[in-house]
Amino acid sequence: DVKVTQSSRYLVKRTGEKVFLECVQDMDHENMFWYRQDPGLGLRLIYFSYDVKMKEKGDIPEGYSVSREKKERFSLILESASTNQTSMYLCASGGQANTGELFFGEGSRLTVL
Amino acid sequence: TQLLEQSPQFLSIQEGENLTVYCNSSSVFSSLQWYRQEPGEGPVLLVTVVTGGEVKKLKRLTFQFGDARKDSSLHITAAQPGDTGLYLCAGEKTSYDKVIFGPGTSLSVIP
Numbered sequence: 001d002v003k004v005t006q007s008s009r010y011l012v013k014r015t016g017e018k019v020f021l022e023c024v025q026d027m028d029h030e031n032m033f034w035y036r037q038d039p040g041l042g043l044r045l046i047y048f049s050y051d052v053k054m055k056e057k058g059d060i061p062e063g064y065s066v067s068r069e070k071k072e073r074f075s076l077i078l079e080s081a082s083t084n085q086t087s088m089y090l091c092a093s094g095g096q097a098n099t100g101e102l103f104f105g106e107g108s109r110l111t112v113l
Numbered sequence: 114t115q116l117l118e119q120s121p122q123f124l125s126i127q128e129g130e131n132l133t134v135y136c137n138s139s140s141v142f143s144s145l146q147w148y149r150q151e152p153g154e155g156p157v158l159l160v161t162v163v164t165g166g167e168v169k170k171l172k173r174l175t176f177q178f179g180d181a182r183k184d185s186s187l188h189i190t191a192a193q194p195g196d197t198g199l200y201l202c203a204g205e206k207t208s209y210d211k212v213i214f215g216p217g218t219s220l221s222v223i224p
Contacts, residue, residue: 004155040216041216042201042214042215042216042217043156043201043214045211048211058211090155090156092155094212100143100144100145100146100161100203100204100205100212101146101158101161102146102156102158102203102212103158104148104155104156104157105155106154106155107153107154107155109153
């Protein structure tokens with residue numbers, strides 16, 4: 001079974017704290033993605049990576065950064081969390097011959113107080 | 114502006130009923146995917162359609178890609194409570210584009 005694992009299902013942080021969300025995939029996929037999902041706004045792409053040490057901005061990168069030091073691991077970093085970053089964060093991976101098929105983790109529900 | 118529109122936004126039906134949800138765009142897509150997302154979980158890929166007019170079946174679910182590759186439908190026969198969830202369509206206009214997601218149809222099947 002293919003698997004995308006996100007490090008935390010639920011997190012509660014305070015405004016200004018640094019937040020790390022980690023994602024690991026075991027499918028040897030080149031492509032990895034971070035989305036956030038909010039009611040009424042759907043899935044919005046934050047950052048993606050097509051290879052180790054490569055990163056590309058998605059549609060809403062402000063306030064976020066990412067790291068991809070190893071092929072299987074893609075981390076999302078909130079340098080200084082704010083209340084408007086309270087959301088469900090979803091990591092996904094996809095193969096190099098990108099047909100648009102993505103495999104998602106279970107999600108990380110972040111609450112910033 | 115949503116490149117992929119989905120309708121209806123919400124749907125509540127009784128167990129055993131049939132239903133169809135739609136995914137529409139003014140753009141041509143090289144492929145479209147359907148995902149189901151249960152509350153508190155990540156989306157799970159159900160199917161990919163790539164050829165205009167293509168029909169795929171997955172047990173009680175039937176997926177169709179429009180002839181012009183601008184729209185798709187998902188038909189569920191004899192819905193069951195286990196079908197409850199958010200149904201997302203997604204696609205890419207070319208193999209070099211990012212995947213675009215629709216806003217989803219939230220389905221509730223009442224026992």
